[in-house]
Every structure is written in C-alpha cells, then in structure tokens.
Amino acid sequence: MVRKDNYKGWIYLAPSLILLAIFTLYPLIDTFVISFLKDYNYLKGTSSGFTLDNYKALFGIIPPPDYISGISGPIKAFFQYALPNTMIITFVTVPISIILALIIAVLINSIKAFQKFFQTLFFTPYVTNIIAVGMVFGVIFSHDGLFNAIFNLNKYWVESNPETTYWNAMTVIFLDIIWYQLPFKILIFVSGLQGIDKKYYEAAKIDSASKFKQFYKITVPLLSPQILYISITSFINGFKEYQAIAGLFKDRGTSGNSYNLYTVVYFVYDQVNSGNGESVRYACCGAVVLFLIILVFTGLQFLISRKRIYY
Amino acid sequence: MKLVVKDLKKVFEGNPKKNIPDTIAVSDFSITVNDGELIGLLGPSGCGKSTILYMLAGLKEVTSGNIYFDDEDITDLPSEKRGVGLVFQNYALYPHLNVYQNIAFPLEDTYVTTNIKDYKIIFYKKYIELLKEYTEIQKIIFKYLGSNKGDSLEAINEISFKYNVPFKLSKKVYKLLKDKRHSYLEVLSNIYFYNEKIEKEKNKLNKRGYTIDEEFNLLKDNKILTKKRKIAKDEIDLEVLRVARIVQLENYLFRKPSELSGGQQQRVAIARALIKKPRLLLLDEPLSNLDARLRISTREEIRKIQKESKVTTVFVTHDQEEALSICDRIVILEKGKIKQIDIPQRAYDDPKNVFVASFLGTPPLNKFDAKVIKNKILVGNYVVFELNNNDLDGEEVVFSVRPEGLEITNDNNFKYYLEGKLDNYETLGRDKELVLNNEFNDSIKVVFKDDLVIDKLSYKLYINPKKVLLFKKSDGERIYL
Numbered sequence: 184m185v186r187k188d189n190y191k192g193w194i195y196l197a198p199s200l201i202l203l204a205i206f207t208l209y210p211l212i213d214t215f216v217i218s219f220l221k222d223y224n225y226l227k228g229t230s231s232g233f234t235l236d237n238y239k240a241l242f243g244i245i246p247p248p249d250y251i252s253g254i255s256g257p258i259k260a261f262f263q264y265a266l267p268n269t270m271i272i273t274f275v276t277v278p279i280s281i282i283l284a285l286i287i288a289v290l291i292n293s294i295k296a297f298q299k300f301f302q303t304l305f306f307t308p309y310v311t312n313i314i315a316v317g318m319v320f321g322v323i324f325s326h327d328g329l330f331n332a333i334f335n336l337n338k339y340w341v342e343s344n345p346e347t348t349y350w351n352a353m354t355v356i357f358l359d360i361i362w363y364q365l366p367f368k369i370l371i372f373v374s375g376l377q378g379i380d381k382k383y384y385e386a387a388k389i390d391s392a393s394k395f396k397q398f399y400k401i402t403v404p405l406l407s408p409q410i411l412y413i414s415i416t417s418f419i420n421g422f423k424e425y426q427a428i429a430g431l432f433k434d435r436g437t438s439g440n441s442y443n444l445y446t447v448v449y450f451v452y453d454q455v456n457s458g459n460g461e462s463v464r465y466a467c468c469g470a471v472v473l474f475l476i477i478l479v480f481t482g483l484q485f486l487i488s489r490k491r492i493y494y
Numbered sequence: 495m496k497l498v499v500k501d502l503k504k505v506f507e508g509n510p511k512k513n514i515p516d517t518i519a520v521s522d523f524s525i526t527v528n529d530g531e532l533i534g535l536l537g538p539s540g541c542g543k544s545t546i547l548y549m550l551a552g553l554k555e556v557t558s559g560n561i562y563f564d565d566e567d568i569t570d571l572p573s574e575k576r577g578v579g580l581v582f583q584n585y586a587l588y589p590h591l592n593v594y595q596n597i598a599f600p601l602e603d604t605y606v607t608t609n610i611k612d613y614k615i616i617f618y619k620k621y622i623e624l625l626k627e628y629t630e631i632q633k634i635i636f637k638y639l640g641s642n643k644g645d646s647l648e649a650i651n652e653i654s655f656k657y658n659v660p661f662k663l664s665k666k667v668y669k670l671l672k673d674k675r676h677s678y679l680e681v682l683s684n685i686y687f688y689n690e691k692i693e694k695e696k697n698k699l700n701k702r703g704y705t706i707d708e709e710f711n712l713l714k715d716n717k718i719l720t721k722k723r724k725i726a727k728d729e730i731d732l733e734v735l736r737v738a739r740i741v742q743l744e745n746y747l748f749r750k751p752s753e754l755s756g757g758q759q760q761r762v763a764i765a766r767a768l769i770k771k772p773r774l775l776l777l778d779e780p781l782s783n784l785d786a787r788l789r790i791s792t793r794e795e796i797r798k799i800q801k802e803s804k805v806t807t808v809f810v811t812h813d814q815e816e817a818l819s820i821c822d823r824i825v826i827l828e829k830g831k832i833k834q835i836d837i838p839q840r841a842y843d844d845p846k847n848v849f850v851a852s853f854l855g856t857p858p859l860n861k862f863d864a865k866v867i868k869n870k871i872l873v874g875n876y877v878v879f880e881l882n883n884n885d886l887d888g889e890e891v892v893f894s895v896r897p898e899g900l901e902i903t904n905d906n907n908f909k910y911y912l913e914g915k916l917d918n919y920e921t922l923g924r925d926k927e928l929v930l931n932n933e934f935n936d937s938i939k940v941v942f943k944d945d946l947v948i949d950k951l952s953y954k955l956y957i958n959p960k961k962v963l964l965f966k967k968s969d970g971e972r973i974y975l
Binding site: 291380382383385386387388389390391392393396400404405407 | 574578599602603682
C-alpha cells in the first residue's frame with residue numbers, strides 16, 4: 184500500500200540521506216564535473232569552461248600544460264604503466280585467489296577435527312592491516328630476507344635497485360594481494376558450502392560420482408551465487424589496488440624515479456596529494472576512467488551470470 | 495537379487511565425557527529378501543528403520559553383522575560399488591540440473607565393457623529408418639510448429655520417445671523435415687546418400703581386415719572384439735528414455751525440479767535410482783512429502799514400477815497403510831529389533847506380540863489389563879472371556895479386542911460385555927467410530943453401526959470372542975487361544 188503522507192519515513196531517513204548526499208553523492212558528481220573543467224585550480228576554485236583537454240592529456244594525445252611542475256612524469260605513466268598494471272594485477276590475482284579460496288574452503292569443509300581452528304587460522308589475515316602486511320612481505324622478500332634464504336636465491340624483489348626487475352616486483356605484489364584476499368573469500372565459500380544439503384553428496388555417492396565429479400557437478404553450481412558475489416567484489420577491489428604497493432615499496436617503481444609500479448588509484452592519490460591545485464583535475468579524470476572500467480566489468484559479469492548462476 | 499542380512503547391529507557411540515551413553519539403534523536384525531520382492535520396514539519414529547536402509551546403502555557403517563547380495567558379502571563395500579539405488583525422503587534432486595540431467599547423472603563418466611560396434615553404421619541405419627517414416631514424423635513436427643518457443647524441443651522429444659532414438663538423431667531428422675517444402679524425392683535422395691555412406695564405411699572396414707555381423711559387432715578373424723570405454727551420450731539418451739517411460743515423465747525431461755509437482759519430483763528420484771539397473775532399490779519414506787491423495791496413487795505406481803523392473807526393493811515407512819497396501823512382506827520394528835516379519839494380512843490378523851497388534855490397524859486395538867482366575871479372564875469385576883482350561887490360572891494378561899470386535903447391540907449373541915461411558919464421536923469418512931471410556935481404558939474405540947441410536951450416556955460393549963487377542967503382561971508375547 185502506498186500512502187501519500189509518508190513524510191515520517193523521509194524524516195527517519197533524513198540523517199543518513201543528508202550525510203550520503205554531502206559525502207558521497209556530491210563528491211561523485213563533482214569528480215565528473217571537475218574532470219571536464221578547463222584550467223581548474225582546486226585551491227583557488229577557478230576554471231575557464233568545459234573541455235576534453237584533461238582526458239586528452241591523460242591519454243597522451245596532447246601534452247599536459249607546462250606550468251604545472253612535475254606533472255608530465257605521472258601523466259605519461261598513467262597510460263604507460265598505471266592502466267596496464269591495474270589490469271594485470273586484477274586479472275592475475277582475482278582468478279588465482281578465487282580458485283585457491285574455493286579449494287581451501289572445500290578442504291576445510293571436508294575435515295571434521297580442527298575445522299573451527301583452521302577456519303580461524305585462515306581468517307586472521309583479514310583482520311590485519313594491509314600496509315602492515317605489505318611491510319612484512321617487504322621484509323620477507325628483501326635481499327637478505329627469508330625468501331631468498333629458504334630458496335637459496337640472490338635476487339632483488341622489493342628494493343629500489345637496478346637489479347630489481349619489473350616482474351620480480353610484480354610477483355611479490357601478486358603474492359601479497361592473493362594472501363591478503365584469501366580469507367574473506369574462504370569465509371564466504373565455507374559458509375556457502377555449509378548451506379549445501381549433505382543429501383546431494385550422499386545421493387552422488389550412491390550414484391558412484393567421483394569426488395572430482397561431485398566438485399564440479401554439484402559444489403560449483405550450487406555455490407555459484409557466492410562465486411558471483413566474490414568475483415564481482417574482488418574485481419572491483421582488484422581495480423582499486425594501491426595499498427599493497429604502497430606497503431611493499433617505498434616508491435612508485437623499482438628504481439628511483441621510475442613509475443613502473445603505478446596503478447590507477449596510486450595515480451589518483453598522487454595527484455590529489457601533490458599539493459598544487461592544478462593536478463586535481465587529472466586525478467578526477469583517472470577516477471572517472473576507473474569508474475567506467477569497473478562499470479563495464481561488473482556489467483559483463485552480470486550478463487555472464489544470467490546463464491551460469493543457479494539460485 | 496537375493497538380499498540376506500545376518501545379525502546386523504548398529505551402535506551410535508556416545509560421549510562418556512558428556513555423559514551421553516551409547517545408543518543401540520539396531521540389533522539382531524536378520525532377514526532374507528527374495529529376488530524381486532518388495533519388503534517394507536515399518537515402525538514408529540526412531541525404531542532404526544532408516545538406519546538399516548542407510549547401512550544397506552553403505553552410507554552408514556555397520557557395527558557388526560553381515561550383508562550379502564546374493565552370495566557376495568558386501569558389508570564393507572563402499573556404497574558406490576554396491577549397485578544400489580536410493581530414493582531419499584526429500585528426493586535430493588540436484589536443483590541446478592533438469593530432469594534429464596538428474597536422471598542421467600549416475601551414468602555420466604561411467605565405464606562399460608562392450609563389444610566394439612560400428613556406431614556410424616548404426617547411426618546411419620537408424621537415420622534411414624526414421625526417414626522412411628517421414629510422413630508420420632512430419633505430422634509430429636507440424637503439430638508443435640509455431641505453437642511455442644520450445645516447439646522444436648517438444649517435437650524432438652516426441653520423436654525420440656516414439657522411435658526410441660537418441661536426441662542427436664531426432665534433432666537431425668527434425669532439421670531436415672521441419673521445412674514443409676521438402677518433398678518425398680529429397681527424403682529419397684537422403685536415404686540413397688546414407689545407404690552409400692554405409693557401403694563406403696563397410697568397404698573401409700573390410701580393407702582393414704574387419705567384418706561386421708548383423709548386430710553391427712566388429713569382428714576380426716571371426717572373433718568379436720571388446721573394449722572398455724566411457725558410456726556414450728547416445729546410450730545415455732536411450733537409457734533415460736527407458737526409465738522416463740517407466741515413471742511416465744516423457745513430457746518433463748527438460749524441466750528443472752522446481753518446476754515439477756511433488757509426485758513428479760518423486761518419480762524423477764525413482765528414475766534416477768533405476769537408471770543404473772540397481773541390484774537393490776531402497777526407498778526412504780518416499781511418500782511422506784506428498785498429500786494424501788497423491789500418496790495413494792504414487793504408492794500404487796511404485797508398486798507397478800517395482801513389478802515391471804523386477805528389482806528387489808526395501809521400502810521404509812512409518813505409515814502402516816502404505817506398508818500394508820503395497821509390500822509383499824512387512825518387517826515391523828520396535829527400538830531396533832524385529833517384532834514380526836510376515837505378509838501384511840497375516841501380520842494384522844495374527845500378530846505375534848502386543849506391539850505389532852497395537853501398531854497395526856486403525857482405529858487401534860483396545861487393550862485392557864486383565865487377570866486370569868481359573869479359566870476366566872477378568873477385567874476388573876467383569877468376566878470378559880472364558881478359556882478352555884485352567885493353565886493360565888493367576889496369570890496377568892493383556893486382554894485386547896479390535897474395534898470391530900466390540901459391539902453395541904440389543905440382540906445378545908455374545909455372552910460377555912464391558913461397560914463404557916460415551917465420550918466422543920469421530921467420522922473417518924467411510925467409517926465412523928465411537929470413543930468411550932471406563933476405569934480400565936480411557937479411550938475405547940468402537941466401530942459405529944448406522945442403525946445405532948445414540949440416546950444414552952453409558953453402553954454395554956459386547957465382546958466378539960473371535961476378535962479377541964491375548965498377550966502376556968510380562969513380555970507382551972501372544973497367548974494363543
């Protein structure tokens with residue numbers, strides 16, 4: 184029943200709606216607007232009309248204005264490093280962590296003794312700060328660190344050093360992100376698995392289905408809602424990756440003034456944080472680009488899920 | 495297959511730390527079920543009947559005792575190797591698979607050892623046979639054409655069922671014949687073309703030194719060749735068609751379980767249990783999720799399916815009507831022990847103990863604690879029965895009469911009676927019953943006769959001596975009169 188005098192409802196909602204409008208909706212719209220403003224200065228609040236120049240500069244079609252100091256490096260790196268890195272990190276870490284989490288969840292679910300213990304154990308990384316995790320990984324992968332010692336290697340992984348190769352650094356980034364992302368996924372999958380009726384497995388056993396067949400014919404389809412949820416959220420998180428790199432490396436790249444470990448959010452953060460009011464509009468452009476990427480991928484996943492998901 | 499169970503026992507271990515004692519769910523369970531027999535395990539909740547079923551299926555471990563399928567001891571064999579079919583109480587159909595996939599599930603990825611046949615030739619031959627029926631098949635196709643989006647699927651389904659061919663083949667025929675313009679000549683040219691193909695295939699085989707017999711077996715030096723291989727999709731099709739026919743699910747193969755009624759879901763579960771041609775079919779309260787009317791028709795169907803497939807079947811239920819109506823023999827259980835094994839009518843007429851007598855029959859048996867003095871049985875001060883001798887003098891007994899054995903009547907055919915006060919009147923459809931009470935039993939059930947006028951509060955209940963059952967008070971065993 185729809186009543187016209189529903190003002191009471193609106194009054195109850197008002198506090199959160201006002202806060203949302205001020206701190207979420209307005210900044211969102213403002214970001215879009217700023218990204219199209221010509222010569223916008225964040226500190227002065229001045230601009231001279233709308234333009235596409237900010238985007239053109241970001242994608243290297245026109246050079247950025249030379250009166251902004253130190254902007255050309257990051258802007259160049261956006262297209263050269265930040266976008267590809269963001270994609271690589273997402274498309275490597277998300278599938279691997281989902282598959283690993285699924286396997287671990289099935290194993291945890293299949294044991295009887297110590298199940299709660301392992302569940303807790305695998306969940307602990309989630310309550311740890313990612314910067315702290317990154318720093319610990321940084322210690323493990325330092326030149327005289329644990330990893331080199333165990334495998335008897337003499338490689339540079341995370342130091343700012345000419346011998347630290349791009350892929351060495353990326354490998355550590357992958358490991359760090361996967362390790363940090365596993366717990367939440369495992370938690371969701373284990374709770375999903377516990378919701379599947381045991382009768383299906385008994386029936387499958389009677390029908391002499393192998394463990395593997397039970398996994399891909401019963402477990403995976405019945406877990407598909409959770410898999411969809413996890414894959415959408417982790418793709419979004421993957422595209423937003425930045426903290427892991429900030430925690431692992433002291434810099435944006437493997438050597439002094441390189442930007443080769445840049446990601447989109449890292450770029451956005453840098454431009455907002457640069458202290459000069461001119462570069463904020465490029466940060467907004469980066470954010471809008473990221474928004475569009477996430478929009479497209481989430482849409483794609485929903486399209487795929489229509490056929491594949493059983494509810 | 496003959497099922498023999500010897501001294502089966504199941505103990506669920508308790509937890510001494512938490513003061514939970516061991517539970518003996520089943521003990522001394524021995525039974526022989528003959529080939530093709532339908533046997534019912536009947537008992538109240540918690541009597542261990544489902545536990546027995548799961549031990550037969552191999553889903554629960556046996557504490558002690560042995561299970562034999564024919565002469566093979568399968569006590570320790572894992573369930574997947576036993577060749578049993580199990581229908582679960584809630585069916586446990588895979589919700590994400592359609593009926594076809596559910597039924598086919600047990601056959602997928604299984605290996606069979608068969609004669610090597612030339613499947614190409616079989617396929618072509620079948621195709622030609624179908625083309626020869628092309629007027630009939632076109633009738634089927636045009637019946638569905640244009641009616642719906644799923645029309646092609648329905649037509650293909652009907653062709654497959656009618657001519658017993660795999661879906662791949664009926665699809666191929668459908669594609670050729672759905673076009674109205676196809677003339678007889680085109681069908682003929684197709685037949686000619688595939689006949690040529692068969693000849694070519696035969697020549698090719700002959701060159702490699704093989705010959706083919708009339709059943710399309712491949713022969714080398716007059717010896718039939720065999721091979722172990724994965725079961726083919728077309729073979730699964732035919733098996734699904736076979737069981738779908740038995741359970742009458744021809745028109746529902748491509749629906750999801752959620753789109754089926756309870757009775758249909760149950761038939762899918764039976765089909766899934768039957769497709770592997772199990773040695774033993776196990777049914778775990780298969781009717782408990784159905785409404786009363788569907789229950790009656792479905793139980794008759796189960797009976798029919800079981801007789802057609804001739805598979806040895808164990809049927810678990812707590813509903814005596816179900817067990818009595820369809821089982822060849824019933825096993826009545828109490829607290830994990832067999833109380834009686836008998837054919838249904840005899841278990842009712844001739845119960846061996848007070849448990850069986852009071853468990854079977856609706857309305858239930860009327861029981862009275864009684865004492866034997868010399869040759870007379872006394873319920874309180876009422877003499878209710880006279881024995882032939884004094885053997886039982888002084889014994890405590892349970893005197894019981896079926897509801898139809900107590901009569902409220904004016905013509906005194908019967909010598910002995912009890913008195914009861916009218917309490918209630920219940921309508922059970924065809925039957926009506928009176929509930930009375932007295933100081934010995936507060937719920938005496940009497941079958942109501944239509945000519946009776948209810949005008950008093952207290953009635954004399956005359957006892958028909960032929961309907962009297964007598965049991966020992968001490969152990970509940972029957973005393974034969």
